[in-house]
Amino acid sequence: MQLGMIGLGRMGNNMVQRLIKHGVDCVVHDASATAMEQMRALGAVAPSTLEAFVERLEQPRAVWLMLPAAVVDTVIAALMPLLGAGDIVIDGGNSYYRDDIRRAADLEPQDIHYVDVGTSGGIFGLERGYCLMIGGEQDIVAHLDPIFSALAPGEGTVPTTAGREGKGRSAELGYLHCGPHGAGHFVKMVHNGIEYGMMAAYAEGLNILKHADIGSRPETSSAETTPLRNPEDYQYVFDLPEIAELWRRGSVIGSWLLDLTANALQADPRLAQYDGHVSDSGEGRWAAMAALDEAVPAPVLSAALYARFSSRGEADFANKVLSAMRHQFGGHLEPPGRK
């Protein structure tokens, strides 16, 4: 099996390495000469032009794009005149699923197939494999099975759920054809929404533990603030790295995200290198928008997302409005010295 990969950033680079290791012939392309050279050293074919890249692919060609969502359409437009009937374009990045639906419709008249793949696994995917959520036509997805199988983690040490006899095998190996065009990125979008919620759950919990010593700190007394009623109940100084390590074994909240959290806390319990300005890459917002369109409540996913917005200062004007109202009706001044 052969695959063409465009985009050799953090994700694409690792994926090509994993594919080569699993015996897939890789033809690659990227604007960075360094990235190209590195891939050649690993055994990939790396032609320097897009035209040459396409020519080196056997028909029907399979071209995997691993690019920032913002440039996918541009690259597809450049590829279009070079591809032919039966060829397949795969978007493995973080596209919005509605773009998948549109692109598949755009490519269809020329008999070019489109497959969307939501890819989870991050920088650990090279080693652990990538969880792949796939949308597209049945036969095209089936044709690409060796690629997906090579990228996916395989069964590993995760035991299969009881009662799955007779059900599809691929989910047990870490990849799944989820439905028609866009289904892969839809499932990935929801996946990331869940991820935001889980991350925020850990973050809030650890923050509560972090402040459990509040009763031992001198209180700034003020008519503006209620005194803590029971300081004797908040005298704990918790060792967060130890607690994160503890929860990894036998508890209900064990998870890979917790493993990573334990890693980070072990390196620095105060996480001093981080500012706490948290980005969001789109899927969380789209997941919330899907909830709004479907009229299903998603308070946890939304709260997690909004906390990220707030962490970047986006609530500042709202907070000024609150301070202004308080000043108006009560003559309340803001707490001093934090300007």
Added chain:
Amino acid sequence: MQLGMIGLGRMGNNMVQRLIKHGVDCVVHDASATAMEQMRALGAVAPSTLEAFVERLEQPRAVWLMLPAAVVDTVIAALMPLLGAGDIVIDGGNSYYRDDIRRAADLEPQDIHYVDVGTSGGIFGLERGYCLMIGGEQDIVAHLDPIFSALAPGEGTVPTTAGREGKGRSAELGYLHCGPHGAGHFVKMVHNGIEYGMMAAYAEGLNILKHADIGSRPETSSAETTPLRNPEDYQYVFDLPEIAELWRRGSVIGSWLLDLTANALQADPRLAQYDGHVSDSGEGRWAAMAALDEAVPAPVLSAALYARFSSRGEADFANKVLSAMRHQFGGHLEPPGRK
């Protein structure tokens, strides 16, 4: 009718003025000689010791405390040996209703009565009157009616709700005996919870309007952030003072809080004098705790409260945890230049 008032801060001072204007004899006490002098000039009796203050009150004495919640117990303890059977202590400040229940039980063996009054109105109360939410024994509250009536706003221009014939008149005048000990502060606590929610609703809405020009601002392109899909839909530069003024007439969201917001935005549309570090004075937390005890959902009141906590930097460690996780699994760096 006569009333003794202890505490001549922003609230107590204004309340005494309003009482005097309505013909109530006021005996006052405060640690500040300036405040005392000012009250004497207005016609109040202002003895310089607590003992003299108590002596000047006719029996049964009615002593209103208008003090920070944190010092109420101390002052009651000082008063106890000076008061006698049948006397009444009124707490008009922001006490937690559970303290009312405890204090009433503590005073009862000596036949001293306790009344809790949740007082709303802020610095405008002098002119508009105070909305009074009252808890205590039926006959004691009835005895104090002239005091409450003087402090309350009266019917004013607010038309009475249809169908209230035969119902108690006092709610229509702006004061109400809500129930036994603690009932006044319980209702005030919920009142403030609602206030937080309303304030946050306005603040969030105005923040959305404020950022409606985001499509016209140069976007910092980054693999970490999803680009705005439709910048052409976010080209509005709204005049917030005008919009706040507009909503005050005929809209569904007219309110006194909106009047105050219009005031503040008129003075400075950017609210530049405020940092946006928003205090909370206890009632909002207690209201949330009541919801938790009662097992009733209060997502809006809680979200409003948590936004205040976040505005004061209390989410910082939680946000660092999120950044650390993102760095761990995706190698994601925080957005630059905001440190």
Added chain:
Amino acid sequence: MQLGMIGLGRMGNNMVQRLIKHGVDCVVHDASATAMEQMRALGAVAPSTLEAFVERLEQPRAVWLMLPAAVVDTVIAALMPLLGAGDIVIDGGNSYYRDDIRRAADLEPQDIHYVDVGTSGGIFGLERGYCLMIGGEQDIVAHLDPIFSALAPGEGTVPTTAGREGKGRSAELGYLHCGPHGAGHFVKMVHNGIEYGMMAAYAEGLNILKHADIGSRPETSSAETTPLRNPEDYQYVFDLPEIAELWRRGSVIGSWLLDLTANALQADPRLAQYDGHVSDSGEGRWAAMAALDEAVPAPVLSAALYARFSSRGEADFANKVLSAMRHQFGGHLEPPGRK
């Protein structure tokens, strides 16, 4: 001044009555013969065909649509061939502001102008006037000023905010040209988002008061549920109609929505005629989507919206997932007898 009105439902009907009362000549159209007949009786011209309706309008024609959002495009399409250069179409319903932008662009080549008007006031608007949030071209909006002025509440008893000398007068009368196409419905969308938040704040607060007697109710003891730690603190039976009436005077949370709540509670303190399945008409969702696009946090507005979704049973599957997890890890059964 003359206005053509299409749509004589609850809103359109009242608006025509108000316009006629203020001396505006009204030509009306609706599918319902009864509605048309009623309008004729009030002095409106009510031709039975759309063609005749358009013919009766003086050029430049001003046609106000007061229709469900879902049919606006159909009616505009039917109007298009009948209108001429310089004519004006006004959408006063609950359209999404992006539809306004699109429609204005569609009509522009034929020199037909489009104005969007967010209209607040509900069934009380006939009497109180309508708060109007207007988007469109400067000169076209100015041309329609007599219409807006007739519909708007006017200054009424609401005092103008201090310091507004030299600022536009119309906001003080209850209508405002907010910006270009879509600006009116954008501001209305945010207005409704705020409305949802305020409504939820009252609803949650009243629910906390309603359950303040939980300590006096026999507790269903169960290993699944934590017992209430302090039943003695939850013995209050509050009179909600009285409390709502009380808060209307002098309190910080007075508002028109509270006036309406007092009305409803006075009619029936238990609100037994309502199921509590709460609709949402779109603006709340769009406001949340705008917050997501702008990356500004809107936790209160979203929580209010999600509570409505939940009230309609849309969280049911999510809740089953929770029950299933609990059953899996803890053998927990759901509380009996509520199936």
Added chain:
Amino acid sequence: MQLGMIGLGRMGNNMVQRLIKHGVDCVVHDASATAMEQMRALGAVAPSTLEAFVERLEQPRAVWLMLPAAVVDTVIAALMPLLGAGDIVIDGGNSYYRDDIRRAADLEPQDIHYVDVGTSGGIFGLERGYCLMIGGEQDIVAHLDPIFSALAPGEGTVPTTAGREGKGRSAELGYLHCGPHGAGHFVKMVHNGIEYGMMAAYAEGLNILKHADIGSRPETSSAETTPLRNPEDYQYVFDLPEIAELWRRGSVIGSWLLDLTANALQADPRLAQYDGHVSDSGEGRWAAMAALDEAVPAPVLSAALYARFSSRGEADFANKVLSAMRHQFGGHLEPPGRK
């Protein structure tokens, strides 16, 4: 090593089995003769009276209580006259950490030691081991190490976090002395708060997937509800059991809770046996209360908790208030046919 266990319910029973398997001598007590008989069959000593139970324990006695939180104080009171100086009472149930602080202080004058243990693991703990969060005096906790070690999962297949050389070993085995009295249940309380948040994240995400076919369902058109703008984007019928199985391998959101969810969905994708009335057992509320006391935001944990309250109908009156307001201002009726 020997341990006395009081309470042979779902949890206690399994724990004794695990202890016996790991060579700990168990003396047990429970009101249920059946449970006692079963334990005898497994090799435990099971005296029929509390007095005999205590007598069979070697001094210093170690008595582990595995009981509903509501009866712990009663059992401790019954034990008190039977125990002697140096004995140890361990509460392994779901007590509120403040009760631990109080109990430890109550027992101290008699030189009886108290240890609180938050125990996670549910019905799988017998096999997987229990994650133990421990609070109490240093030397007492050290004395009990063989007990904790037997109950805990051990390192298992979870690799130790890098860089932990020289740190305490017990966290890597699944138990940890977290701090003084109450620290164990404090950490467990936060653990459960996180658990609620994670569970809700999965539940909301799966609910969004479940409703992704909304565009294919006939829409009930109504002026009360906005139509779905893009039904073509919501045509997906997702196979939830397959997707849950998929996410277990290689994805960022893998966890033990997800494993359990996959189990439940595999058994019945519609989860028809569940009503979706979700209990909460106290810790989630206490975690939220701790956040309120500490003034740290916990929007995700709270939203998860409130969703449970709502699932049990506790928002009903609040929703009626919303319907009543809507009826008042807009004449809106509730959606028909759902009563």
